[in-house]
Amino acid sequence: MSAGLILALPRGRILAEVMPLLRRAGIEPEPAFEDPDSRRLRFSTSEPLLELIRVRSFDVATFVAFGAAELGIAGNDVLMEFDFSEIYAPLDLDIGHCRLMVAARAEAAEPEDPRRWSHVRVATKYPEATRRHFARKGVQAECIKLNGAIELAPRLGLCRHIVDLVDTGETLRANGLVEIEEIARVSARLIVNRPALKTRPEEIGCWIERFRRAVGAPRG
């Protein structure tokens, strides 16, 4: 059992918003962290008892749920998809804002009573959240799990609807899709492994507090 803590960060675009926040919380990663040629996955920081790992956004939740990392940063889209009981999300980091949306081809978007559909086929990265959303409306959703380029699916006849993260809506429009319905507003959260919070409340509480102050601090 290591004495330190591990913070799991998501790879990709969100990292550009996470880094300034990390610095405002007083965490300076070692130089290799921002070296695009580095093949390493685990990094030390200016805090002797805090290490960083960089993994896919969905895997942040998995690492934290199993206690392999005590802390992590993940969007509530990921948390909705997994619904892990061993993850707490005590702080909204107010970054990575976007929306989880249902979208469809413009010609398929005319208003109709969705309860009359026998089923709907949806391409998405979020099959669980999608199924639950449609089930609440009394619609059986048949989900096709894709890992990217979701917007292509309706155009190629894979499905009529998609559920995906939407930021400006530019990608949707470029692919002839329109927004139908918002499932949830998404932002990045500081997440914590439940047993870790119970057994190390002082250390973890201290990090939650540092991030809370960083979220409130002026950005510059």
Add this chain to the structure above:
Amino acid sequence: MADLSPLLPAGIYDLLPPEAEREASLVSKLLATLSAHGYERVEPPLVEFEETLLSGAGTAMATATFRMMDPASHRMIGVRADMTTQIARIAATRLGLAPRPLRLSYAGEVLRTRASETSPERQFGQVGAELIGASAVAADVEVIALAAEALSAVGVKELSVDLTLPTLVPSLVAVYGLGEERAAALRQALDHKDAAAVKEAAGERASEFARLLGAAGPAAAALAALDRLGLPHSAAAELRRLAAVQGGLEASMPELKLTVDPVENRGFEYHSGISFAFFSRGGAGLGELGRGGRYEAGEPEMAEAATGFTFYTDRLLATLSEPRPRPRLLLPLGTDRAVAAALREAGWITLAALEPAKDWRGEARRLRCLYLLEDGVPVKIDA
């Protein structure tokens, strides 16, 4: 001959040497502590009629229970997914006239239809104790202290007990008059300690619930923070009781690490008062080692105040370090029975050879014996 495959249904496992032996010894040590405190062993059956298994506190386990038709009675029977309801049934019926408080202990396997996301086991062992017919603070203190003592006796390091009040949030929701739909959303947000979702669901009560969420932590500080919140009368009474239990534990077990979480509810749905979960820093990734709390035992109209706890033996085994195996000693063919018995008496595990061998040392190595009996003396074999 039919194909023999080692594959079993998902979440169902064999225990092999040495784990099976470790588990048996763990269970007997836990039971020994419970028994020394006057908790008498009962052994309920694997299956019961579903009406009794899933009544009262058992309702919460309905979806986790395997059910089948009993061909003899044509009634539905369920395989136990938890043993607490069974103990409550025994206390209310067959031991209904036994003097109170009734102290009972148990150990056995349970079966569940679904595993949790982080632990795949669907069958696992439980060891527990129930204290029935006692509503005093001293009863809460006794079961938590007993559990802590039993865990420490089997070698659990850096134990941490999380004290919770599963009735607090429902009572606040009622006092504040939040509607059913919002209460459910709030409940879910609180279960995830999702501060953003709590804010959204609690509406005009957002700041109260945010402060409640923020109060969780080390027990003394958490209780002080909760005290400052100025909660409504009904909630304040619950908190005073929690403070009394915390005080009692601190006095009797000052070294025990306590945290308080006022909003934890998931999995505690049937609890009616102070509840708790056990964690070990050594096995933090593994989740809880056990949990328990106050509940109402027996039929609603004549329910008795009860509290108790359950340990999960699979989690405990994974947390505890493996003991050094006792050395095995190979007895060559023809070893005198009295000599062998004396060696076992002295603590050796003896393996008697069944056939003559040319190379006894090689034979000892093949059978994982660290020692060989040569001229009546155990001799260590080079690996």
